[in-house]
Amino acid sequence: MEEVIAKRLASETKLQDALYRLIAFCEQERTYDEVADEIAAYPEMRGSAFPxxxxxxxxxxxxxIWAVRDSSLEDEGGEADEPPTGAGAGQLDSKQSQAEREAEIFVSTEAGLAALCRYRSIDRFACLDDQNGRYRPVFVELLQFCKSTQSKQAIEAKLKDNPLTYNPRVFPGFFLDRLERSGALRWDGGWKTTEAGADWLVAYEGAVMPIENK
Structure with a gap:
């Protein structure tokens, strides 16, 4: 099941990181409203066409993630659901009323948490070192530049005279795509370096310019 989860989330390229963060959020039981608020807080989800x-x-x-009925229903004479099993278990019913959906509790499964663990262990920044690291200085330049939110036009102007983007000609979209896929850059009303991207930048700069022992 872990493989199925990883494959499904990988198909949502721009939302993949947010989906894994949601699995981590639901490691503890959450109500529908809590999950909805968490999703709304993710920059990737702002302006999303998906509710x-x-x-x-x-x-x-x-x-x-499992969807189970709120255990508090036991106190009201109802019965709490056991975690569902089997193909399609616990799927959200499109015919559910809002009240029925809000009565559910959401919690990550063992398979979901295992997929999350594997995702965290993958070197997602390896794609920044292909071409024998030829474009690494450009990635570093962009991450430094985007510590403050930047428009695509500003980024294009920034790279306009960079010799590494010529022979062969490489357009800014290539670098933005790689950085977004790695989770180092995120669109939030503009391009912004993520916390993970800032950590990679610190590690890279530390490796290039090690601190001297005094």
Whole structure:
């Protein structure tokens, strides 16, 4: 199941990191409203055409997250659900009313957490070192530049005279795509270096310019 989860989330290239963060968020039981608020807080989700129920449904459909009835229903004479099993278990029902959906609790599955663990262990920044590291200085320049939010036009102007973008000609979109795929750069009303991107930058600069022992 872990492989199924990884493959499904990888298909959502621009949202993949956010989906894994949602699995981590649901390691503790969460209500629908809590999950919806968390999704709304992710920069990648701002202006998204997908409502929280759809985003959550993707994770439930591959059993990265379980949808179970609120255990507090036991106190009201109802019965709490056991975690569902089997193909399609725990999927969000499109015919559910808002009240029914809000009565559910969402929690990450063992398979979902295993996929998260593997995702965190992958060197997502390896793609920045292909071409024998030819373009690494450009990636570094962009991450430094985007510590403050930058427009695509500003980035294009920044790279306009960079000799590494010629012979062969490489356009800014190539660098933006690589940085976004690695999770180092994120669109949030403009291009902005992420926390992971800043960490990679610090590690890179430390390796290039090691601190001398005094």
């Amino acid at each position: 929280p129920s759809t985003i959550l449904g993707w994770l439930v459909s591959v059993e990265a």
